[in-house]
Amino acid sequence: MTPERVxxxxxSSRHLLGLEGMPxxxxxxxxxxxxxxxxxxxxxxxxxxxxxxxxxxxLFFEPSTRTRLSFELAEKRLSADLMNFSKTGSSVSxxxxxxxxxxxxxxxRIDVVVVRHQCPGVPGFLADRLNSVIINAGDxxxxxxxxxxxxxxxxxxxxxxxxxxxxxxxxxxxHSRVALSNIYGLKALGAEVMLCGPPTLMPRGAExxxxxxxxxxxxxxxxxxxxNVLRLQxxxxxxxxxxxxxxxxxxxxxxxxxxxxxxxxxxxxHPGPMNRGVEIESAVADSGHSVVLDQVTNGVAxxxxxxxxxxxxxxxxx
Amino acid sequence: xxxxxxxxxxxxxxxxxIDPVQGLDKAGDLVIENxxxxxxxxxxxxxxxxxxxxxxxxxxxxxxxVHLRExxxxxxxxxxxxxEAAAAGGFTGMACMPNTEPTLDQAGVVRWVIQQAxxxxxxxxxxxxxxxxxxxxxxxxMVELRETGAVGFSDDGSPTANPEIMRRALEYSLLVxxxxxxxxxxxxxxxxxxxxESETSTRLGLPGIPRISxxxxxxxxxxxxxxxGGHLHLAHLSTEGALRAFEEAVKRGVRVTAEVTPHHLLLSxxxxxxxxxxxxxxxxxxxxxxxxxxxxxxxxxxxxxIATDHAPHTFESKVVPYDEAAFGVVGLETAVGLIWDRCVxxxxxxxxxxxxxxxxxxxxxxxLSVPAIKAGAPMELTIFHPEESWQVKTEEFYSKSINSxxxxxxLKGRPWGILKDTHWAGRVEPDFK
Amino acid sequence: xxxxxxxxxxxxxGMRRTLTRLAHEIIERNKGxxxxxxxxxxxRGVHIANRLKDLIxxxxxxxxxxxxxxxxLYRDDFRLKFKQPQVQATQINFDLDEKSIILxxxxxxxGRTTRAALDALxxxxxxxxxxxxxxxxxxxxxxxxxxxxxxxxxxxxxxxxVRVRVKExxxxxxxxxVEMEDLNGEEQPDDA
Numbered sequence: 001m002t003p004e005r006v007x008x009x010x011x012s013s014r015h016l017l018g019l020e021g022m023p024x025x026x027x028x029x030x031x032x033x034x035x036x037x038x039x040x041x042x043x044x045x046x047x048x049x050x051x052x053x054x055x056x057x058x059l060f061f062e063p064s065t066r067t068r069l070s071f072e073l074a075e076k077r078l079s080a081d082l083m084n085f086s087k088t089g090s091s092v093s094x095x096x097x098x099x100x101x102x103x104x105x106x107x108x109r110i111d112v113v114v115v116r117h118q119c120p121g122v123p124g125f126l127a128d129r130l131n132s133v134i135i136n137a138g139d140x141x142x143x144x145x146x147x148x149x150x151x152x153x154x155x156x157x158x159x160x161x162x163x164x165x166x167x168x169x170x171x172x173x174x175h176s177r178v179a180l181s182n183i184y185g186l187k188a189l190g191a192e193v194m195l196c197g198p199p200t201l202m203p204r205g206a207e208x209x210x211x212x213x214x215x216x217x218x219x220x221x222x223x224x225x226x227x228n229v230l231r232l233q234x235x236x237x238x239x240x241x242x243x244x245x246x247x248x249x250x251x252x253x254x255x256x257x258x259x260x261x262x263x264x265x266x267x268x269x270h271p272g273p274m275n276r277g278v279e280i281e282s283a284v285a286d287s288g289h290s291v292v293l294d295q296v297t298n299g300v301a302x303x304x305x306x307x308x309x310x311x312x313x314x315x316x317x318x
Numbered sequence: 319x320x321x322x323x324x325x326x327x328x329x330x331x332x333x334x335x336i337d338p339v340q341g342l343d344k345a346g347d348l349v350i351e352n353x354x355x356x357x358x359x360x361x362x363x364x365x366x367x368x369x370x371x372x373x374x375x376x377x378x379x380x381x382x383x384v385h386l387r388e389x390x391x392x393x394x395x396x397x398x399x400x401x402e403a404a405a406a407g408g409f410t411g412m413a414c415m416p417n418t419e420p421t422l423d424q425a426g427v428v429r430w431v432i433q434q435a436x437x438x439x440x441x442x443x444x445x446x447x448x449x450x451x452x453x454x455x456x457x458x459x460m461v462e463l464r465e466t467g468a469v470g471f472s473d474d475g476s477p478t479a480n481p482e483i484m485r486r487a488l489e490y491s492l493l494v495x496x497x498x499x500x501x502x503x504x505x506x507x508x509x510x511x512x513x514x515e516s517e518t519s520t521r522l523g524l525p526g527i528p529r530i531s532x533x534x535x536x537x538x539x540x541x542x543x544x545x546x547g548g549h550l551h552l553a554h555l556s557t558e559g560a561l562r563a564f565e566e567a568v569k570r571g572v573r574v575t576a577e578v579t580p581h582h583l584l585l586s587x588x589x590x591x592x593x594x595x596x597x598x599x600x601x602x603x604x605x606x607x608x609x610x611x612x613x614x615x616x617x618x619x620x621x622x623x624i625a626t627d628h629a630p631h632t633f634e635s636k637v638v639p640y641d642e643a644a645f646g647v648v649g650l651e652t653a654v655g656l657i658w659d660r661c662v663x664x665x666x667x668x669x670x671x672x673x674x675x676x677x678x679x680x681x682x683x684x685x686l687s688v689p690a691i692k693a694g695a696p697m698e699l700t701i702f703h704p705e706e707s708w709q710v711k712t713e714e715f716y717s718k719s720i721n722s723x724x725x726x727x728x729l730k731g732r733p734w735g736i737l738k739d740t741h742w743a744g745r746v747e748p749d750f751k
Numbered sequence: 752x753x754x755x756x757x758x759x760x761x762x763x764x765g766m767r768r769t770l771t772r773l774a775h776e777i778i779e780r781n782k783g784x785x786x787x788x789x790x791x792x793x794x795r796g797v798h799i800a801n802r803l804k805d806l807i808x809x810x811x812x813x814x815x816x817x818x819x820x821x822x823x824l825y826r827d828d829f830r831l832k833f834k835q836p837q838v839q840a841t842q843i844n845f846d847l848d849e850k851s852i853i854l855x856x857x858x859x860x861x862g863r864t865t866r867a868a869l870d871a872l873x874x875x876x877x878x879x880x881x882x883x884x885x886x887x888x889x890x891x892x893x894x895x896x897x898x899x900x901x902x903x904x905x906x907x908x909x910x911x912x913v914r915v916r917v918k919e920x921x922x923x924x925x926x927x928x929v930e931m932e933d934l935n936g937e938e939q940p941d942d943a
Contacts, residue, residue: 020521097634097637099637119639119641120522120523120524120639120640120641121522121523121524121593121639121640124592124593125639139523140523141524142522143523177523180520180523203520204515204517204519204520204526204528205516205517205518205520206520209520
């Protein structure tokens with residue numbers, strides 16, 4: 001199942017800030033490691049002692065249930081000591097600055113910081129100021145590397161290889177950190193990527209990225225081997241990006257009726273949580289084409305892999 | 319920095335004297351007596367002399383756009399520290415923006431600023447607010463403000479969205495004979511943007527400020543200036559679109575002038591990669607094509623002034639995530655060195671053009687008299703060494719704030735300080751023998 | 752790290768003879784192959800385990816399942832020795848409860864890898880008993896651990912290592928005694 005590894009193959013950064021610029025071999029290395037770790041999740045005793053004595057803090061400045069639980073589970077499966085910090089009820093709401101928070105973490109000798117923040121660049125801000133390993137759990141509309149990694153792991157399990165695969169990312173691209181990380185990762189592994197959504201939700205300069213852009217969902221469905229359907233933040237309608245959710249569903253919603261028109265049904269992915277009846281119809285979400293729950297399982301494996309690979313202390317090579 | 323009282327009579331020897339207005343550009347000596355230039359020539363003598371071999375002496379530079387933060391935000395800058403930064407950067411005068419607390423919308427506050435600046439050789443000329451409280455609703459008492467000493471009017475940072483207000487302000491500018499300085503930005507289009515909207519903002523995940531936000535506001539204000547005949551001055555022009563609109567308006571005979579900043583001339587949106595909050599300002603750093611267009615306009619001499627938009631901010635308001643950081647960068651102490659290094663050394667401008675764009679150009683925009691190097695002129699001079707190599711080190715700044723995107727840059731050419739009336743103020747000590 | 756071959760301890764024939772003897776001993780000690788399962792340790796232990804399984808089949812006709820174990824996640828030197836660990840697959844597609852496990856590795860040395868393997872097996876199920884088979888025991892134990900079936904006892908000095916080569920990975924079947932030339936370098940993680 002797992003090929004013999006090339007000795008010395010490893011991640012070149014001690015942090016995981018994003019997938020931009022990460023070579024395909026490193027991404028594959030993380031996915032291979034995740035594959036090897038997945039088995040632990042099916043054991044009667046779902047725990048290995050690997051990260052005993054390693055302290056991880058989950059620093060969530062923005063509400064997130066799934067990502068935080070997934071990281072927490074990964075940390076527990078690896079026997080790390082973990083602490084949770086979320087914005088509500090913490091000193092941040094009392095006006096403590098990010099810099100103070102960072103300095104406190106440093107003083108507490110935390111080994112690994114998993115950070116989610118509404119502002120892009122915050123993981124890098126912490127990496128510049130802390131000795132801890134920083135793992136980006138989503139920074140604003142910038143990157144969400146572990147989400148893209150779990151999406152790619154799911155694709156690899158279903159299709160065997162990502163090279164040459166056609167993946168369409170559908171929906172609110174402009175405000176999505178999932179889209180950007182997926183674009184970088186999928187391109188590094190040799191996939192073709194299409195972005196599909198209304199022009200108001202396409203990022204500026206999308207045309208200059210190495211991807212296709214289209215505004216016709218039927219075209220995207222017939223082109224793609226897999227659709228990654230993004231969550232539509234409901235407040236986008238209020239901010240004027242969309243006339244109505246109803247119209248969005250009619251124009252870009254993934255429905256059985258639409259899928260059935262395609263010669264071959266694409267695989268359906270969704271980073272969750274889903275707005276059923278908006279970007280995706282329940283019948284699709286619960287169908288055999290949907291791998292939404294596999295994504296959740298893979299999320300734990302991918303996060304375990306990242307933690308295992310990055311938690312080894314830096315050895316000064318002479 | 320303490321100003322140093324100069325001898326009653328002295329000679330500045332051997333510097334290169336540049337005054338484009340007088341058609342002067344040659345090495346020579348100056349004799350100054352009681353703060354007035356009395357003689358220009360060679361082999362002049364006086365009781366004491368300062369050997370300035372290798373330096374350039376030129377009419378004092380003027381910064382058309384600074385924020386001195388006082389009153390109200392003295393932890394970022396005070397009038398005095400701003401003056402010290404100006405002297406160290408080679409400026410003998412500057413126009414300060416009204417976004418203080420209280421805002422400069424009443425004669426009393428404007429008078430207070432002028433009095434506060436008195437006693438240090440750098441002249442401070444307040445720009446008063448266009449509307450009361452800079453709220454974009456009611457005009458300020460522009461006539462009284464002008465008489466008190468305001469040299470222009472601006473709601474810098476909070477441009478009015480209401481074209482009717484802008485129209486009346488431009489009409490009033492005819493009465494008060496001072497420009498309306500436009501921070502041209504459509505705030506609805508800028509929304510919550512943190513940087514220029516481009517492929518780079520997409521890659522960084524930062525909300526964008528589209529170029530049309532500046533283009534549209536610029537074109538609106540130009541049309542209002544054309545209709546009213548009022549004098550419009552475009553602050554910190556940054557897009558190619560706004561530049562074209564400006565150049566076409568000038569051709570049509572509209573009374574419009576413009577300034578550009580060193581950061582828009584020398585940096586593009588790529589500088590934001592890495593999320594250094596000292597690259598965050600308004601208007602944001604644009605694309606390379608905009609930067610090149612601005613550089614070309616310098617060559618073509620269509621722009622009147624280089625102004626720094628010196629905007630000090632405390633450490634606390636900059637060491638935060640990019641999105642949450644304050645807009646603005648300091649510039650008084652780097653502008654001249656940057657422009658000399660990147661423009662003269664690279665053939666964009668002649669030394670005389672630089673002197674012109676820093677001394678004559680900005681003063682003409684606000685109707686101030688231009689200092690001169692000629693016998694009988696009151697002394698107001700900038701001393702500058704074109705060969706001095708230095709590195710921008712924020713710990714050496716006289717400004718209270720260190721938010722410079724140019725930290726660490728290696729430059730050639732650096733101001734020493736200024737001579738104004740009877741005093742010297744600057745980075746280096748006078749060396750009279 | 753560079754090394755120099757000091758002696759060839761066995762060739763392909765020698766290895767086959769040793770493995771045949773080990774298979775016989777395993778069957779004899781366990782009174783047949785019923786209830787036995789074999790777990791090979793990554794990487795070369797897996798290939799030796801597969802050969803033992805075939806040999807056992809040829810001797811008493813029994814079908815003994817073979818599983819694969821990677822102990823990286825259980826090592827006591829994780830975070831001390833490796834810059835980044837290379838985690839390989841653990842694949843044991845059968846129940847370990849009440850089974851007699853034959854744990855197979857190529858070389859036993861300090862015993863620390865075996866300790867990690869025992870912990871891993873404990874997490875995977877409650878075996879009736881665990882026995883250990885190795886191709887080579889080179890001594891220098893640091894823990895109270897002793898293999899049940901030993902192909903060869905090779906007394907070594909600290910500067911020496913034993914390399915078991917299998918044709919599935921190394922293109923030949925052989926056992927070498929090698930001398931390490933750079934003793935100051937990082938120790939190899941494979942606990943050879």
